[in-house]
Amino acid sequence: MTLSIGQVAKLAGITVRTLHHYDEIALLTPSQRTTAGYRRYTDHDLLRLQQILLYRELGFPLEEITDILDHPHTDELTHLHRQHELLTRKAQRLHHVITNVERAIHAHTQRITLTPQERFDIFGDFHPEDHQPEVQRRWGDTDTYAESRRRAATHTKTDWLHLTTQAAAIDDDLRAAHTRGHAPDSPHVMDIAERHRAHITRWFYDCTPEHHRRLGDLYATDPRFTAHYDRLARGLAAYYRQAIHANSARQQK
Numbered sequence: 001m002t003l004s005i006g007q008v009a010k011l012a013g014i015t016v017r018t019l020h021h022y023d024e025i026a027l028l029t030p031s032q033r034t035t036a037g038y039r040r041y042t043d044h045d046l047l048r049l050q051q052i053l054l055y056r057e058l059g060f061p062l063e064e065i066t067d068i069l070d071h072p073h074t075d076e077l078t079h080l081h082r083q084h085e086l087l088t089r090k091a092q093r094l095h096h097v098i099t100n101v102e103r104a105i106h107a108h109t110q111r112i113t114l115t116p117q118e119r120f121d122i123f124g125d126f127h128p129e130d131h132q133p134e135v136q137r138r139w140g141d142t143d144t145y146a147e148s149r150r151r152a153a154t155h156t157k158t159d160w161l162h163l164t165t166q167a168a169a170i171d172d173d174l175r176a177a178h179t180r181g182h183a184p185d186s187p188h189v190m191d192i193a194e195r196h197r198a199h200i201t202r203w204f205y206d207c208t209p210e211h212h213r214r215l216g217d218l219y220a221t222d223p224r225f226t227a228h229y230d231r232l233a234r235g236l237a238a239y240y241r242q243a244i245h246a247n248s249a250r251q252q253k
Contacts, residue, residue, distance in 0.1 A: 002032055002040035012049055027066050028052060051079055058086045059176070061188055147205040155203070163203045170196050174240060175232045184242035193240070193247035209248035216244030 009016045022028035023039070028049055032040040041049075048069060055065045068079075155163070170192060177189045193212075200207040200215075207215075219225040220241035229237035 002042050003046070005030070005039045005041070008041045008046065008049070011046075012053065014053070022049075022052070022062075025062060025066070027062055027069075047076070051076075051083075054079075054083050054087075058083065058090065059173070060180075064180075144205045144211070151204055159203070163199070166199055170199060171229075171232060174243075175236060178233050178236050178239050184239050185246035189243045190247040190250055193243040194251070196244075197247070197251075209251040213245055213248040216241040216248075219244075 003011070005016055005019050009019055019028070019039075023030065028045065030039040031042045031045055034040060051069055052065055055068065056062075060068070173192050173195075174189070177192060182189050193216075197207050197209070197212045200212075219229060220237045226237040229240055233239075
């Protein structure tokens with residue numbers, strides 16, 4: 001028994017256009033066609049589509065999914081074990097995010113104002129006041145520093161919960177990309193760097209590509225920043241610097 005492209009689209013909850021695209025890039029080519037040239041999908045095709053959609057849910061780019069599924073020494077059970085592990089990690093990360101969002105909702109509902117101690121608790125082991133003298137020495141006379149100070153002073157506990165959760169998600173995605181072997185100048189990793197630049201602009205100051213590049217240099221050369229990123233994955237600070245530089249060049253074209 002085979003299914004038409006419309007039946008498969010409805011069954012999988014995707015569009016016919018998506019299936020056309022998968023066929024065009026040789027990610028999912030239907031095994032059969034009618035004499036009139038219409039696509040017909042077999043059970044084997046549906047199994048491959050299921051694998052594709054699972055890997056897409058995990059954030060893998062299409063070209064990488066093609067390489068994974070076409071690897072000659074990987075069977076269905078191996079894929080399922082790998083997907084189970086990745087989905088479990090994602091569920092744990094989402095649970096952490098959900099917890100923080102629930103705290104943010106509670107704080108907003110109760111109109112709770114963030115105290116210095118609460119803000120430090122959100123930051124974990126990082127204590128901003130320990131770095132204040134150096135920050136003042138390096139950037140105290142700049143407009144960027146003044147803008148960052150002004151905006152940070154207006155953040156509520158809800159704001160800090162949101163921004164730290166977002167920052168952690170960016171770090172998680174960066175670590176995952178590094179672990180999977182994505183090149184730092186690949187579109188996927190440059191997009192992560194751009195999310196980081198947008199995050200700074202959203203919460204602290206207008207982070208231009210040039211300024212972002214200087215931050216990338218700082219992450220790879222300042223032992224404290226390097227230690228933070230390399231705790232997530234060995235070599236991550238240098239990797240992040242390359243991604244930021246590549247993205248900055250892309251943004252300035």
